Amino acid sequence: MDMPDPKTGPVPTGYFRWEPEEDDVLICRAVRDETHDVKTFVFAPRFKRQFEFVSGQFLTFEFEIGGETIHRCYTISSPPSRPDTVTITVKRVPGGPISNWLHDEFRPGMMLRCTIPMGDFSWAGMQDQKFLFLSGGSGITPMMSMARSAFDHALVSDIEFIHAARTPADIIFRDELEFMGKRNHSIKPTFICEDDAVFERWPGFRGRFDRAKLEMICPDFKERVVFTCGPAPFMKAARRIFEDCGFDMSRYHQESFNFDSFTEEAQDEINVATEIIETPLTIFQIEFTKSGRVVECPENMTVLEAARRAGLRLPSSCSKGLCGTCKSNVKAGTLDMQHSGGIRQREIDAGKALLCCSKPTSDLVIER
Structure with a gap:
């Protein structure tokens, strides 16, 4: 009998899968403190259903805060091997409207609307057995989902898990990773801290992640598939290290949601659009009702690009309509x-659109 690949998620029989097209509301079952500024939120469907996803995917939640609807995506930190609930792990960001609301106001029993799990930053379907997980700060969540899945299924995969944090007190999932490493020797966690904590002097690797630490912790890294996630500067530095080492970058995978700046792909598209705009194009007027701004948008440019080029800061992340x-x-x-x-189609029918992948075919009035 063919056995299911545990990396692709559970294959239960006789269960009902959660279908957000039928009911997109999730109820919070628990809130757990991970560090002084990181919490995990556990969700379940309102009715008896099970989640189906692969490690590394994310959920997009809808928040109603201060009379405004805000959408934010969070990577799933729980493994697909535990399908009755799903968790997100959120770091408090100074001035961040969503993270602070979740930390201060959100409680078990409260509900949020949510879309289906999405994204392709995953090891699902890979036949490789040697992996290097590299994370910084709250970027640990997708790799934690993978590691938990490996632990639950007792996989024989060889996983080097390197996590960088500011201090020992900032290491997310520290106890759990150390426990998994002791019980399953194929999972090998290593932590790097920039400084000591108030009540703990750090005896391990210190400073920032660099090539020397990579070669000491994981000398056979060139034989592995690499997954990287973390803050933008961390991601940029890590990628440069692997490129400079002559690593086969087709085996290098990274994921980072950034709500404050363009992704590299979006910036490339803007540069291309800037070059093309010199040719005759139809220019449309885009009015944003809340800010009162009116910007020009050529027919070959997305609404989000035009708004950003005009200095408007609109929320975005993937820039791919995802x-x-x-x-x-x-x-x-x-x-x-x-x-x-x-x-969803019903949202399109109600007059909603994704600005990152929408090009105007007439003048527009947008509620932003």
Whole structure:
């Protein structure tokens, strides 16, 4: 009998899968403190259902805060081997409206709307047996889902797990990773701290992640598949280290959601659009009702790009029509939207659109 690949998620029989098209509301079952500024939120469907996803995917939640609807995506930190609940792990960000609301106001029993799990930052389907997980700060969550799945299924995969944190007190999932490492020797966690904590002097690797530490911790890294996630500067530095080492970058995978700046892909598209704009194009007027701003948008540019180029800071993340973060109400006008699943048909029918993948075909009025 063919055995299911544990990396692709559970294959239970006789169960009902959670279908957000039928009921997109999740109820919070528990809130757990991970560090002084990181909490894990445990969710379950309102009715008896089970989640189906692969490690590394994310969920996009809808928040109603201060009379405004805000969409944010969070990577799933729980493994697919525990399908009755799903968890997200959120770090408090100074001034961040969502993270602070979750930490201060959100409690068990409260509910949020959510989309299906999405994203392709995953080891699902890979036949490789040697992996290097490299994370910084709250970027640990997708790799933690993979490691938990490996532990639950007693996989024989060889996993080097390197996590960088500011201090020992900031190491997310420290106790659990150390426990998994002791019980399953194929999972080998190593922590790097920049400084000591108030009540703990750090005896391990110190400073920032660099090539020397990589070669000491994981001398056979060139034989592994690498997954990396963390803050933008961490990601940029890590990628440069592997490129300089002559690593086969086809075996290097990274994921990072950044709500404050363009992704590299989006910036490339903007540069291309800047070059093309010199040719005759139809220019449309885009009015944003909340800010009162009106910007010009050529027919070959997305609404999000035009807004950003005009200095408007609109929420976005994937820039691929996938996560739903930039979802907005279109009050008037028409557009061409080429999304990748980040919006439902009923939302489109209600006049919503994803600005990151929508190009105007007329003047627009957008509720932003």
